Amino acid sequence: MSDEQTIEINALVNGERITRTVPVRQHLVDFLRGDLQLTGSHLGCEHGICGACTVRVDGAVVRGCLMLAAQIDGAEVVTIEGLTDSGEIADLQETFVVRNALQCGFCTPGMLLTAAELLNRGAPASREQIREFLSGNYCRCTGYHAIVDAVETTLNRRLGG
Amino acid sequence: MKAPKFSFVRADSVAHALELLERHGDDARILAGGQSLMPTLNMRLSQPELLIDINRLDALKGISVEGGVVRIGALTRHAEVMDSPIVARHLALIAEAMPHVAHVAIRNRGTFGGSVALADPAAEMPACVLALGATLVVESVQGRREIAAEEYFKGLYETARRPDELLVEALIPVETPGSVSVFMELARRHGDFAIAGLACRARVAGDVLSDVRLVYFASEDAPRLATGAMAAVEGKGWTEATRAAALAALDSDLDPMANLDGSAAMKLHLQRVLTGRALDAAVERARAA
Numbered sequence: 001m002s003d004e005q006t007i008e009i010n011a012l013v014n015g016e017r018i019t020r021t022v023p024v025r026q027h028l029v030d031f032l033r034g035d036l037q038l039t040g041s042h043l044g045c046e047h048g049i050c051g052a053c054t055v056r057v058d059g060a061v062v063r064g065c066l067m068l069a070a071q072i073d074g075a076e077v078v079t080i081e082g083l084t085d086s087g088e089i090a091d092l093q094e095t096f097v098v099r100n101a102l103q104c105g106f107c108t109p110g111m112l113l114t115a116a117e118l119l120n121r122g123a124p125a126s127r128e129q130i131r132e133f134l135s136g137n138y139c140r141c142t143g144y145h146a147i148v149d150a151v152e153t154t155l156n157r158r159l160g161g
Numbered sequence: 162m163k164a165p166k167f168s169f170v171r172a173d174s175v176a177h178a179l180e181l182l183e184r185h186g187d188d189a190r191i192l193a194g195g196q197s198l199m200p201t202l203n204m205r206l207s208q209p210e211l212l213i214d215i216n217r218l219d220a221l222k223g224i225s226v227e228g229g230v231v232r233i234g235a236l237t238r239h240a241e242v243m244d245s246p247i248v249a250r251h252l253a254l255i256a257e258a259m260p261h262v263a264h265v266a267i268r269n270r271g272t273f274g275g276s277v278a279l280a281d282p283a284a285e286m287p288a289c290v291l292a293l294g295a296t297l298v299v300e301s302v303q304g305r306r307e308i309a310a311e312e313y314f315k316g317l318y319e320t321a322r323r324p325d326e327l328l329v330e331a332l333i334p335v336e337t338p339g340s341v342s343v344f345m346e347l348a349r350r351h352g353d354f355a356i357a358g359l360a361c362r363a364r365v366a367g368d369v370l371s372d373v374r375l376v377y378f379a380s381e382d383a384p385r386l387a388t389g390a391m392a393a394v395e396g397k398g399w400t401e402a403t404r405a406a407a408l409a410a411l412d413s414d415l416d417p418m419a420n421l422d423g424s425a426a427m428k429l430h431l432q433r434v435l436t437g438r439a440l441d442a443a444v445e446r447a448r449a450a
Contacts, residue, residue, distance in 0.1 A: 136264025
């Protein structure tokens with residue numbers, strides 16, 4: 001693989017400044033999982049359909065499999081590990097447990113990252129709007145109902161309802 | 162599911178990107194949002210020699226309005242278009258279409274210009290720019306060229322943009338008072354690729370339609386301006402007879418392709434259903450306005 005082009009990246013990942021040299025064709029989640037041992041971001045389909053690889057880049061959720069590691073140079077990345085440590089979604093995570101909003105847990109990190117973006121908008125959302133917002137994250141266990149329950153409950157609590 | 166080897170350059174200016182395109186032409190691919198390009202790389206359906214990452218080119222970002230024309234920079238993310246007050250006020254068709262574009266994580270990264278440049282036949286933005294009579298602006302080292310949307314979409318992922326050209330912006334006339342627009346699509350699940358779709362703009366006085374533009378997408382190789390159906394409703398009241406004439410005209414306007422979602426006949430049927438619904442909605446919206 002000596003003819004493989006590499007590139008240096010500097011980024012803030014979960015609040016820590018990192019500098020690494022990565023192959024230019026490596027996607028972001030392979031970098032997070034393999035190089036940084038942040039294995040909470042999962043790889044399901046690797047072509048942008050399932051949402052298991054969802055991470056936050058510069059404040060917005062993206063598909064980690066549809067971004068190159070090379071592209072996070074200068075960016076801020078938050079994975080489920082960072083989001084958990086910050087306590088930002090402790091209430092959502094607790095409600096996921098209470099409502100049984102996960103079974104195998106494979107989709108859960110991505111589901112939480114996407115739900116966190118909805119919660120951060122701070123606006124009321126109907127169950128239908130919650131479903132629409134989460135529609136890019138597949139869950140093959142729960143049938144979604146309990147996930148919508150958990151997000152709805154957390155959102156209403158945060159809005160003081 | 163890993164991308165093949167390629168070379169990678171971060172363009173640091175539009176001029177830099179254009180020089181690279183001039184030198185590498187069809188062997189290079191522009192990496193904008195990457196929401197269509199990256200899947201094709203991961204699945205090795207595409208093996209470019211060079212990726213030119215244009216994500217740092219701030220000159221290609223942003224939305225502004227001047228002299229009755231909205232400019233959308235090619236690198237503007239879908240999410241920004243969706244939340245834009247300028248788009249909400251002046252381009253109701255695009256505002257209505259945007260929630261149909263994939264999902265939130267895709268819209269956060271995918272770009273308006275990327276969608277128009279790729280010209281996926283099931284994509285929403287190509288149909289919208291054609292319905293709104295937009296002008297698409299491309300640049301190469303030779304200079305800038307403006308292409309009318311009618312001349313731009315050529316076929317399956319084929320456009321009038323040359324391999325040495327970069328799509329830099331779309332110039333879209335504002336929707337004027339008295340005009341209404343309707344966007345509708347059918348997909349199996351929210352955010353999936355459409356299996357039939359219609360972007361429509363018209364003037365409605367009472368129930369009389371004029372300046373009607375009907376653009377169908379997702380059923381053939383490129384967004385299609387249905388000139389026969391447009392002529393059938395032009396200046397007419399929206400009556401049963403007009404409806405029948407429009408639906409009949411779609412026979413020669415459209416040439417749907419069968420795929421896994423359905424036969425050509427089913428797709429033509431769905432486009433007809435959408436035509437009726439969309440013009441019903443146009444008349445209703447004009448009445449409510």
